[in-house]
Amino acid sequence: MTTRHAHAAARGASGPAARREAARQQALLRVLFAAQPAPAPLPELGVRQRDQRWSAGLAAYRGNGLEHAVAALRAQFPTVLAMLGEAPFDALCARYWYAYPPQQGDLARIGAEFPVCIAAQDELRPWPWLADSARLDRARWEVLFEAPSPLAVQDLQRLAECDSACLQLCLAPGTRLLETRWPVFRLWQLHQAPNIDGAALRAALRQPAAPLWIWRADMQAQCREISANEVDWLRALATGTRLDQALDAAAADFDVAAWLQAAVQHGWIDGVRAWPEASATSR
Amino acid sequence: MLIESTARAGIGLRQPHYREFRARRPAVGFVEVHSENFFNPHDAAAQVLAAVRAEYAVSLHGVGLALGSACGLDDEHLDRLTALVARTDPLRVSDHACFARASWAGRGTVHANDLLPVAFTRGSLAVFVANVQHVQERLRRPILVENLSAYLDFAERDFSEPGFFAELARRSGCGLLLDVNNLMVNALNAGADDAQAAVCAWLDELARRAPPDLVGEIHLAGHSRQHELVIDDHSCVVSAPVWSAYAHALRCFGPRPTLIEWDTSLPTLDVLLDEAAHAQDLLDAEAHARRAGNAMRATHAAAECAS
Amino acid sequence: MNKYQILSVAAASLIAAGGLAAVPAAHAASMEKCFGIATAGHNDCAGISGLHSCKGQATAYYIPGDFRVVPTGTCEKMGGVDMAQAKAIMNKTSKVVAFEAKVQAKANWQG
Structure with a gap:
């Protein structure tokens, strides 16, 4: 939105x-x-x-x-x-x-x-973490307004069979990447408890922050912390890069197979399209 | 006449009642929801509406078109409404005789998200006619426009309020969603000595100026006094004077689909159903009076309304 | 295998496993569940002037500046940092240690 x-x-x-x-x-x-x-x-x-x-x-x-x-x-x-x-x-x-x-x-x-x-x-x-906590709340709200992933077997077939220089992997609109310097996901988790524990909140604030990945699943928002490697990969995808270039942007030890499995399971992929036709519909 | 034998009472369906409504499937004539709350086609509320629509007639009552806005309509809002109407196939579509949008230096157009009062002038009428026609062309169906409760009004006027609606309907082809409680709220806030009589006079004037089928639906709700003003807060049962005025409206315009609206301090579903049952009793009584060949009474009543 | 080969093999094995067939079920909440998770809409046509409640009266006659935004919720439990430190943390990760010490001190003071 x-x-x-x-x-x-x-x-x-x-x-x-x-x-x-x-x-x-x-x-x-x-x-x-x-x-x-x-x-x-x-x-x-x-x-x-x-x-x-x-x-x-x-x-x-x-x-x-x-x-x-x-x-x-x-x-x-x-x-x-x-x-x-x-x-x-x-x-x-x-x-x-x-x-x-x-x-x-x-x-x-x-x-x-x-x-x-x-x-x-x-x-x-x-x-100072309030603004990013608001960004997380907002992202969780926004993804519910986006269409669920329509990924089809044909998309995976293109991925299995075509040259990566001819493909683009499009992220589903109901996904958000949130980079933050504060452990806002842990803070959010702690706020789900009926009685919020102040000591746990203060302990959480001493932990390092991680980037967050937010998506819609089953009409509700889901969120998890992700690695810097995954951020590089998602950023490349989000900018509409060609698939071979996105793969080059990802770190050498980034487990792209595990990511694909999770992406299919959770509906993170909108489609796998032929390049350059895909560029017209990239986000 | 078909409408007289089938006019039913319905209830506003609100989120705290979703599950109970689903479980009990009560016998109401229709349910009404606020259109904007179902604009998102991808959320759980959209699924709820689809499931309810499979078993009930649904009326879509908007709060955001802002039909009286002189700057025109928000095309994106109208797109969303058009899509909702297409997927819901509602019994009726309505919104309010208010404005909410106006241009705002540096911010394009601001939408107040409220039902703001309009002056009953020729300028307002021209604005409404153009906007209502545009909506009806997009939706490919006539809409109903609801009279407001207004906490401020304007000295300048070319029409009485009933005259304004009669003219709007004549020129645009829309109908009136007659909110009897709003009439009562306005009469009370105007300091009328006999608010019920003032409401009945309003109804009589409308009956004189417009055909009875102008009224496509009636709204009933509760109001409350808050300091200096009576507020249309839909927070309680329909008051006795409003029920009396409602009966008068039925005599003037015949039985019309009637909604019990409740938005603030939502009661149990049973309370809403009881209110709807009472409205249904009055609808049935009026239909019976007319059907049973009590022509004398009906004719007399119509003559009284139109005199 | 390079990353692209890994990706195409993974795609092929997902097809073979019929993983995608399960997807529609995984994403379509049951109708009954929708009745439970649907949230309330906030558009309505009732007047909630708030004139009847103290809180409402305050907001109805709200004058910016008359209201200070002083957190009373969990922010109070968490303590705060002063802005210089917050800025330092935002700008320079080497200052995180100092920040942590500050949070720790506050935690000890409050705990």
């Missing part, structure tokens, strides 16, 4: 009456996403309500947007929620909501910039 430009419709109503409504709607949206609630309605809104009734109406909308966003972000970032606690998480959501107003009408798709927003919070600098 990438941020994209919303389509401003070229069609639709035009003319002065419709333009007037466009201006009114822009003004209301600005009021809703302003850092502070406006004490009185702007004249261009033409709102009937005044004083206390204006404040209550405005608060109903500002509160509703935010409460829905908080609920969506809580579902999407459970580890960050546990790390921060509910009230600080909600306050962070509010900062996020006003700093990054959503661009689509589906709350399941907000949150892409949440890790960046976390990294920008001065108050959170003493916990």
Whole structure:
């Protein structure tokens, strides 16, 4: 899920009456996403309500947007929620909501910039693994929106029979590589327990970090730590490299046979395509 | 008339009830879900909807099209809805008479993810007509547009609210999803002395201005008072005044498929089914009154509504 | 064998083992399981202004700057690092030892 430009419709109503409504709607949206609630309605809104009734109406909308966003972000970032606690998480959501107003009408798709927003919070600098924990939560969320692997026997046949200089091995869209300097996978695992053990968390933080591989399996997200060798190989595949070049990029002792077996079992491969036709569909 | 003998009550199907609903397979006329929550074709929720659809009529109720947005619709959103409609083959498709999108300097277009109020002006009407027609062309079917509960409204207006919907339907071919609870919330927040009478007056005006088949579905829900305002939070049982106004709506427009909506503080499935059963009783009573040749009553009621 | 030969042999043996035949079953969750794992959608048309609760009232009238984001969850249990150290760790792995000492000290202090 990438941020994209919303389509401003070229069609639709035009003319002065419709333009007037466009201006009114822009003004209301600005009021809703302003850092502070406006004490009185702007004249261009033409709102009937005044004083206390204006404040209550405005608060109903500002509160509703935010409460829905908080609920969506809580579902999407459970580890960050546990790390921060509910009230600080909600306050962070509010900062996020006003700093990054959503661009689509589906709350399941907000949150892409949440890790960046976390990294920008001065108050959170003493916990530098928070942003990467958010990236892991986000990756686990994103893979569920991607199609499962359609790998067929024909793909494996191409792999068995064709020259690697004529092939491309395409990773399934429901996979993510996350490189991090923090042991966020271990932290995530520890956060699955009903009573989270502080000593275990502190011990985990003393362990070295490893890159993470996240994928969708059986409609749920899976994750595991991977080696630097595997990262080289996956990076090469993810950039759409020709298969022979990807193999050259992998370390000499990288066990490509074991990787293929796991990849087929877990649905990491979208397909094995002929080069250069494959380049048109590479990720 | 077919619709009068078959109008059924349904319930909103929400995630905490999925398993119990699957296990019990209760006899409801239809289930309604929020379209956007099923936009992802690859997750477990999509499988749930497919399984439910195999046994029930499903109505898709959107919250994100933002049909009143003067900047136009989000094509990608409409693509996702079109795909969902194609794989679900729903009984009805609906969304709200709201806006949510507007252009935003430096960020393209922002979508508030809320049901924001529109002014009942000729400009708004032109926007709605264009957007509704565009949706209907893409979906190749008419849609229903729901009246809002609004916590702010606008001094400038060229139409009354019922007049706005009558005109929108006439010009775009869409129907109205009549939310009786929203009418009550608006009447209460407007400080009406007799909110129920205000709602009935609204219904009567609609009946005068539009054909009865304008109303394609009715929504019923609970609301709650929160400080200065009554909020349409779908958090409790349908209030007695809303049930009375609902009965009035049935007299005006005939039995119409009716949904019990509950989103906040979700109760047990049984509570929802009880509410739906009550709605079904009122639907059956109205259908019976009409079918049993109680022409006097029906004619009288229609005359009363339209007078 | 070079890596490509290894890969093609592995592919051939996966075909021979019928490994792929098992894949659709492995990836298709049973319908009943879907009813259990489907998550709640967050799009709905109910107003949750939050005006009724203290928390909601705070968010409805939220003013950035009035709310400090001070972790009360597991971050509190983990302790933190100061930014200079975090930066050093991010930039230079040789500083990891110093970081570990710092975390250890905090762990001892908190434990």
